[in-house]
Amino acid sequence: MAITIKDIAGKAGVSISTVSLVLNQKGYVAPVTKKKIQTVIDDLSYRPLHSARKLATKQTGNFGFIVWEGHFSEVEMFYSQVFLGMEYAARKNDYYILLTTVRDKFDPKEDLPRFLRYKDVDGVALAGRVPEPLIRYLDHQQIPFVLVDYEIPGENYNCIKIDNYNGAFRAVENLILSGRKHIAFVGGTFFHPSIKERHRGYREALEKHGLNNNHGDNYSYCENVETSRSIGEKGALHLLEKYPEIDAIFSCNDTTAMGVISGIQRLKKKIPEDIAVFGFDDIPTAEFSTPKLSTIHVPKLEIGKEAYKLLYELIQHPKMAPQTRIISVDTLIRESSSNS
Amino acid sequence: MAITIKDIAGKAGVSISTVSLVLNQKGYVAPVTKKKIQTVIDDLSYRPLHSARKLATKQTGNFGFIVWEGHFSEVEMFYSQVFLGMEYAARKNDYYILLTTVRDKFDPKEDLPRFLRYKDVDGVALAGRVPEPLIRYLDHQQIPFVLVDYEIPGENYNCIKIDNYNGAFRAVENLILSGRKHIAFVGGTFFHPSIKERHRGYREALEKHGLNNNHGDNYSYCENVETSRSIGEKGALHLLEKYPEIDAIFSCNDTTAMGVISGIQRLKKKIPEDIAVFGFDDIPTAEFSTPKLSTIHVPKLEIGKEAYKLLYELIQHPKMAPQTRIISVDTLIRESSSNS
DNA sequence: TTGTTTTATCGAAACGTTTTAATATATTAT
DNA sequence: ATAATATATTAAAACGTTTCGATAAAACAA
Structure with a gap:
């Protein structure tokens, strides 16, 4: 044998x-x-x-990767790329990453992923918004975990965060510097702290340049549901009807931006001539839309790698204090916001 | 403890x-x-x-999932959905699915996924086109494996296949029945048997309805590289310039179709009024393009489930003869081919 | 009745590692 | 020269299961 x-x-x-x-x-x-x-x-x-x-x-050699079902199946390749980044990093130590999805409704007694039921992982990465009972459970069971692109306000958990504030700030500042005067914001749920931060970056960029109109809130369209294309479309339609002077829209993410583009096109306005559009995330489709979308590039693979590294350090030094690591982002100017 | x-x-x-x-x-x-x-x-x-x-x-309780690096990272959510389907199915038996990617260049001595090096899986699913040396290796090592959406002509391996022929046939027939007379084909590499089958379906539908012009080969644009958006765009531009009478384009898959749409729009032609477009796969973006893409719906989750089931049967009955299972597809008429 | 088969339970070996503690030798410090 | 320490190797226990074979009682067949 x-x-x-x-x-x-x-x-x-x-x-x-x-x-x-x-x-x-x-x-x-x-x-x-x-x-x-x-x-x-x-x-x-x-x-x-x-x-x-x-x-x-008594080690398992596995890490879990948990993502909300809707997020992994989504149009966007965001968390699947983060996952891939973890997989790449895990190769160094011959660790395996076990992916599973969870639903919104979550009861630790019923819906626990099997790798937690069987204690088959040394730690867990939670990608994006994830049921809070699950986080509490991990905390309570003392299972090392890392929140990726998420956080619980007021709690000091291990986090990998995107530099949402600065990304948004730069995007909006870029729009301003290219001459836009009336910049709107379209976003989804503020349940997600990232969106909140992006909105803050948006507002503060406006303020810095004296474009503050009621802190930009007049020009903000938000719905309290998961971000999506259709929100973008609705938001664009709504805002442009109400405020015809708007000449740029910053979207909380690329998916929403795609909807914004549809909405603008439906109104027969030109991008970027009439209205500039800026996204956030740099999902693969952003490069292929017409017009190609200006956006903030988020290094998804690197996020995954960093999550893995933190998790790995965590199990080597169990007493390590919780820490937050911030991944920086890049500005990517494409057609949808180029200078006219 | x-x-x-x-x-x-x-x-x-x-x-x-x-x-x-x-x-x-x-x-x-x-x-x-x-x-x-x-x-x-x-x-x-x-x-x-x-x-x-x-x-x-001496069982591992794991299955491997191997996909070409380019395929998993791609714009489309195809194989990631197949993977998710496997994960869903695996929950029943508390199996884990270990995902990894491989490169084009593949040497079993060097590039073997770690779960194969360590014999940490009871079987492997290979998604899409995958290096042939890898397949030979698995065969030689007697590791149970299933080809998903791929096959090696002349070899009798376990396969989960999409009903490419009938899907393509129906798509093209649908175009014909809605009045299109000059239907082109845009595709990528024929290395991939699925693409070959789709082209066959295209040709035979033409023949059945007497639209056969040199077996449709005049109207076929193929490049011997991986399918992509840019091929679609180039193909559309090339074909429409050479054959202005073309009034419909069947693309070998949705990604290519997206490029085809861009190409047509660049020529200032209208979809579907001037030219109808039909895709294949039903990737999530297909639903959100402008115009929304008519396509052949491929049940990706189900493919994954079926792959899992076959793999599971395979390890229960090691002497089972290799078999091929064909997943049927649905026609999905959206804006890009609706009757004008 | 006696012998065979079926039902029920268990002790012990086996699976392939890591780790602890023991032992032995070599090196260094006093 | 002696004690202390560093280097090198190993035997054996431990990790938590499954499974083989033994044993015994119960059911059935002749």
């Missing part, structure tokens, strides 16, 4: 303990012995059996 | 063997004993430790 540590020990003329030591780079083992063992390992291309190792060490 | 099978045995006043028997529903155990044990299990909400179980059974 498959090659075991015994075979290695036998061929190398040492005990299995010694083989284990070189495998895990622990304790003292003479350089010459180490080399001999390593040779045998390479020759037989031996790999330790994970389940045996896990049984002995 | 955590609850083990010993605790259950102790509390129930039986041996651990008996507990194991009820856990796995094997052998003979008296109904009354079974009930007693089950009660204790439920009371303590005991879950067997996977790594211990795996060590004993």
Whole structure:
């Protein structure tokens, strides 16, 4: 059958303990012995059996990745890219990332992902908005976890955040500097702290440049539901009818921006000549819309990598204080906001 | 510490063997004993430790999901949905799906996914086009695998296929029945058997209705690279310039169709009035393009589920003969091909 | 009745690792 | 020279399951 540590020990003329030591780079083992063992390992291309190792060490070698069902299935490739970033990073340590989705309605007794029921993960990444009972559960069970692109106000959890404020600020400032005077905001739910931050960036950019009209709130269209294309379309229609002077719309994310573009086009206005559009996220479709969407580039793979790294550090140093890491973003000027 | 099978045995006043028997529903155990044990299990909400179980059974409880890097990162949410379908199905048996990506250039010695290096999976699903050496490797190592939306001509492997031929046939026939006379085809690489089949469906629909012009090859634009938006755009531009009489374009998939739409719009032609467009796949963006794209709906989640089921059967009955399962598709008429 | 099969339970081995503690040798400090 | 420490190796226990074979009682067949 498959090659075991015994075979290695036998061929190398040492005990299995010694083989284990070189495998895990622990304790003292003479350089010459180490080399001999390593040779045998390479020759037989031996790999330790994970389940045996896990049984002995009580580690699982897995991290969970939990995302709201609607988010993973969405048009946008956002969280799937974050997931991919984690997978890339996990390769270094031979960790596996187990993805699962959760519903809005969530009862820890009923809906617990199976890798939590079976304690099959050393830690969990929660991507985007996720049921709060789930977070409480993890906290209570002392399972290491990281919130990715989310946070609970007032709670000091481990977070990977996007620099939403500065991204929004720069986007809006860019619109201002290219001559736009009446800049609107279209967004979805403020349940999501990221959206809230983007709105703050929007308002403060306006204020800095003296374009503050009631803190921009006149020009803000928000619905308290999940962001989507249709909100963007409705928002654009609504705002442009009410305030014909609007010459730019900053959308809380690219998906919404796509809807905004549709809405503007439906009104037979030209982008960017009549109205400039700016998004946030840089989802793949943004590059291919007509016109191509100006947006804030968010490095999704890197977010995933950072989430993995934090999680990994967390299990190495269990006493580590919760920390927040902020991923910076880039401004991406494309057709939808180019200078006219 | 955590609850083990010993605790259950102790509390129930039986041996651990008996507990194991009820856990796995094997052998003979008296109904009354079974009930007693089950009660204790439920009371303590005991879950067997996977790594211990795996060590004993030599099963891993994992399936691998391998997809070409470019495919998972792509604009479209196709294979990520297939993956999600597998994940859903896997919940029933508490299996885990380990996703990883591979590159075009693939050497089994170097680039083997870690779950194969470590033999951490009981089987593998290969989604879309995947390096042939990888397939050979799995075959040679006798690792159960399923090709999803792919096949190797002449080889009898386990496959989940989309009904590409009939889908394409129906799409084109639909265009014909709505009055189109000059129907073109835009596609990418024929390396992918699915594309080849879709082209066959296109040609045979033309023939059936006597629209055969040199088997439709005059009106076919194909480039031997991966399908993409830009191919669609180039194809549309090329074909419409050369054959101004063209009044409909069937694209090998939705991504390409998006490019086709851009191309047509760039030429200031109207969709569907001047030219109808039909896609294939029903990716989420198809619903939101302007105009909304008519397409062939492919049930991606179901494909994933079917792949899982086949894989699961495969490890239960290792001697099972390779089989092909075909997932049927639906016609979806939207704006881009509606009757004018 | 006796012998066979079915039902029920359990002890013990096995799965392939890691880790602890023991032992032995070599090196360094006093 | 001796004690202390650092280096090197190992035997054996432990991790939590499944499964094989043994044992025994109960049911059935002759």
